[in-house]
Amino acid sequence: MSRDFEWPELLFLVGALRWTILLSIVAFVGGSIGGLILAVARTSSYKVVRWIAQGYIGLIQGTPLLMQLFLAYYGLAVLTGLRLDPWPAVTLAFTLYAAAFLGEIWRGAIQAIPRQQWEAAAALPLAPAAQLRYVILPQAFRIAIPPTVGFLVQLIKGTSIASIIGFVELTRAGQLIVNVTFQPMIVYPAVAALYFVLCYPISLAALRLERRIDADLGLAQRR
Amino acid sequence: MRYVFQFGIVWDHLPQLLNGAWLTVRLSVAAFLIGFALAVVLAFFRTSGSRIVRLTITAYVDFIRNTPFLVQLFIIYFSLPAIGIRMEAVTAALVGMALNFSGYATEIVRSGIDAVPKSQIEAGYSLGFDRLQIFRHIVVFPALRTVYPALASQFILLMLGSSIVAAISAEELTAVTNSLQSTTFRSFEFYFVATGMYLAMAIGARLVLHAIYWAIFERGRPTAHGWAR
Numbered sequence: 001m002s003r004d005f006e007w008p009e010l011l012f013l014v015g016a017l018r019w020t021i022l023l024s025i026v027a028f029v030g031g032s033i034g035g036l037i038l039a040v041a042r043t044s045s046y047k048v049v050r051w052i053a054q055g056y057i058g059l060i061q062g063t064p065l066l067m068q069l070f071l072a073y074y075g076l077a078v079l080t081g082l083r084l085d086p087w088p089a090v091t092l093a094f095t096l097y098a099a100a101f102l103g104e105i106w107r108g109a110i111q112a113i114p115r116q117q118w119e120a121a122a123a124l125p126l127a128p129a130a131q132l133r134y135v136i137l138p139q140a141f142r143i144a145i146p147p148t149v150g151f152l153v154q155l156i157k158g159t160s161i162a163s164i165i166g167f168v169e170l171t172r173a174g175q176l177i178v179n180v181t182f183q184p185m186i187v188y189p190a191v192a193a194l195y196f197v198l199c200y201p202i203s204l205a206a207l208r209l210e211r212r213i214d215a216d217l218g219l220a221q222r223r
Numbered sequence: 224m225r226y227v228f229q230f231g232i233v234w235d236h237l238p239q240l241l242n243g244a245w246l247t248v249r250l251s252v253a254a255f256l257i258g259f260a261l262a263v264v265l266a267f268f269r270t271s272g273s274r275i276v277r278l279t280i281t282a283y284v285d286f287i288r289n290t291p292f293l294v295q296l297f298i299i300y301f302s303l304p305a306i307g308i309r310m311e312a313v314t315a316a317l318v319g320m321a322l323n324f325s326g327y328a329t330e331i332v333r334s335g336i337d338a339v340p341k342s343q344i345e346a347g348y349s350l351g352f353d354r355l356q357i358f359r360h361i362v363v364f365p366a367l368r369t370v371y372p373a374l375a376s377q378f379i380l381l382m383l384g385s386s387i388v389a390a391i392s393a394e395e396l397t398a399v400t401n402s403l404q405s406t407t408f409r410s411f412e413f414y415f416v417a418t419g420m421y422l423a424m425a426i427g428a429r430l431v432l433h434a435i436y437w438a439i440f441e442r443g444r445p446t447a448h449g450w451a452r
Contacts, residue, residue: 062379062425064386066397067418074410078226153289160291164390171293178301185305188298192290199289 005186009177013187016173017194023169024156026091031098031155038103040132043110053103060100066161069093073165086167094159101151109144110136146210153199153206160195170194229409233416236403243399244420246313250395251382254317258324258381259374263363265325266332271354280329287326293387295319300391316388316395324381331373335366368440375432379425386421396420 003009041053060068072093076084113136121131163172174191178184233240269280287295299322300315310318339362347357367374389397396417404413 059422062383062422063418064383064397064421066386066389067414067421070414071411071418074404074414078411081226157289157291160293161387161390163293164387171291171297174294174297183305184297184301185303188294188302192286192294192298195290195294196286200285203285203289 003181005177005181005183005190009181009187010190012177013170013173013190013194016168016170017198019167019169020156020159020171020195021198023090023094023159023162023167024152027094027098027155027159028152030091030095031102034095034099035102035106038099039106039110042103042107057100057104060097061104065093065097065158066164068097069161069165072096086162086165089165090159090162090167094155094162097158098151098155101154102148105147105151106140106144108147109140112143113139142213146206146213149202149206149209153202156199156202157195228412230412230416232407232409233412236407236413239399239403240396240417240420243394243396244424246393247382247385247395247397247421248424250313250317250320250388250393251378251385254320254324254385255378255381257317257321259328261321261325262328262332265329266336267355267358269329269333270336271358284326284329287323288330292319292323292384293390295323296388296391312388312391312393315391316385316393319388320381320385323384324377327377327380328374331370331377332366334373335368335370336362338369339365371436371440375429375436378432379428382424382428383421 038053038057041049042057044050044053069090073084073086073089076089076092117135117139118131121135124131124135126134159169160171162169163175166172168176170191174187178187181187265280265284268276269284272280296315296319299319300310300312303309343361343365344357347361352360385395386397388395389401392398400413400417404410407413
């Protein structure tokens with residue numbers, strides 16, 4: 001006597017979507033702070049600072065997100081000596097992950113600013129931090145927007161693997177519904193559709209922004 | 224509470240981990256080859272197919288790129304049997320990885336095709352080439368050269384992302400690690416070592432991909448200093 005996939009089940013999935021969104025937002029905000037520090041560190045004039053930031057980014061980008069998640073989960077358990085609920089582990093892992101990717105994206109944006117802008121900033125009576133804050137970052141920000149928005153899609157999709165350590169977001173909710181309805185043929189496509197509804201507009205926005213900025217920079221001859 | 228790390232037990236199970244890593248490598252390479260071949264075909268029809276074909280390919284690419292790999296895997300492994308398509312876990316993992324990769328690679332290859340100067344394609348027409356001949360003799364090679372770095376990065380993502388197929392228990396590195404940690408209760412140690420193995424594979428793959436680029440695109444080309452060897 002199994003249930004069918006009907007309105008209550010669909011509503012359960014939609015409800016679980018808020019955990020997907022919440023986790024994405026927390027990781028994105030936390031990752032933005034970390035990413036900004038990393039991007040500035042990567043473009044620093046101190047070699048050691050650059051190396052540390054580069055090493056961190058290389059480590060995160062060179063290992064699977066799922067492994068980072070397991071390490072955060074079991075690492076926190078080792079540190080605190082108890083079995084945790086998944087939330088602290090997933091927010092920690094996804095924040096560290098987002099920081100590395102955003103840091104790398106923003107480093108590229110900072111370095112895309114022509115040298116002359118740095119020289120002009122240095123010619124003004126501005127301290128190095130103020131040069132960055134008032135001259136470089138506002139310009140880099142524009143270039144960085146499309147890939148940053150694009151990364152948000154990657155992050156949202158990535159949160160699906162939080163289901164593997166038992167965090168109930170959209171994908172895990174789908175599994176739970178399959179367990180009671182035995183209708184994977186309906187449930188998983190429905191889960192995929194919900195992700196698509198969430199991600200596709202963001203992807204489109206990223207593409208639009210990219211085209212607009214390319215056009216502004218005069219790089220759009222071919223599109 | 225004090226926790227004493229014990230890596231000795233991981234060492235004892237190293238052969239199993241290496242076996243898993245070997246399957247990870249084989250899955251990644253196979254998925255890359257299949258997915259890439261599919262992507263070249265899709266990119267060709269996306270630039271020169273009929274309207275309906277183009278729309279279908281665009282929809283496919285958008286679906287792949289805007290849904291999680293894990294959910295795609297669940298559809299292949301758990302949903303498809305309901306309509307009579309059954310696969311072993313490893314096969315499902317390979318199919319999932321190849322299809323997922325093809326979605327991203329199609330976009331990459333297409334951007335390379337777009338970057339080939341129009342004048343070269345016109346030159347092809349004026350020589351009496353048809354579309355396929357132009358694609359095969361004029362467009363493909365420079366397009367692939369342009370997008371090689373992006374494809375190489377995408378391969379690394381494919382290999383690291385393959386850890387997710389552990390969720391349908393295809394016995395690659397992550398799944399092996401999962402089962403070992405659950406019987407030994409040394410979770411952190413096992414995941415730590417497995418993560419290191421992935422890092423080593425990613426670095427190794429980068430080196431190999433560099434060598435391949437050199438062998439295909441750089442060797443035998445004229446350079447400023449004469450001929451490269």
